[in-house]
Amino acid sequence: MTPSPPRLRPLLAQFDFACERLLGRLAGPVTDSGDGTDTEVEPLTDDEYFWEPVPGCWTVRRRADGPGPRAAFLAGGGPWGRDAAPYPHPWPPPVTTLAWRLSHLTEMLVLRADHTAGSRSATRDEHPVSGDAATAIEAFRTGAAAWRQALLGADDPALDTVGYCAYPYGSDAEEPFLDIVWWVNQEVLHHGAEIALLRDLHRAHRQA
DSSP: OOOOOTTTHHHHHHHHHHHHHHHHHHHOSEEEOSSSOEEEOOOOOHHHHHOOSSTTOBOEEEGGGOOOTTOOEEESBSSEEEEEOOSSOOSSOOOBOHHHHHHHHHHHHHHHHHHHHSOSOOOTTTSBOOSSHHHHHHHHHHHHHHHHHHHHTOOHHHHTOBTSSOOTTSSGGGSBHHHHHHHHHHHHHHHHHHHHHHHHHHHHHHHO
């Protein structure tokens, strides 16, 4: 395979680090503590996956139960869905559960991979939403691998091509591909940090 363009390599390395750290934080048995040492981590439980730190959270729900507070519908396909609403979204934004955040990340990675190097036909309506922690972690792992594979197929001219990724739920059609790669990285980084914090808060709540 042709080596990745020099401009892409640091972003690819950042993506790999962010995904590895998030997966370690979710599944264990250890995660990078940030200082080069490993910290033991218990695998995410279903209780944590669905934990609502405040009333009125947006989360992942059985489709038969309908959407939650201030949500208009359940996004995704299959028996589970993720609370959602059309633009303009509710303000202030609802607090979202770990399940919601992980589902959002996974959907973004899977669909952007498809609209970059796949069929370019995947939709939110068909994307499965995971109803348990273990399945959700594996779905994220698969989505991250798919997006990484799509990145490996991008040559240097592709990085400057507007609309190289045809993902229909963002500004991809108006942005150079390199900007989309940067955006995906910051999504994984900031939602990954939120997920790690929710794990910490759940542990403290359980011990209180």
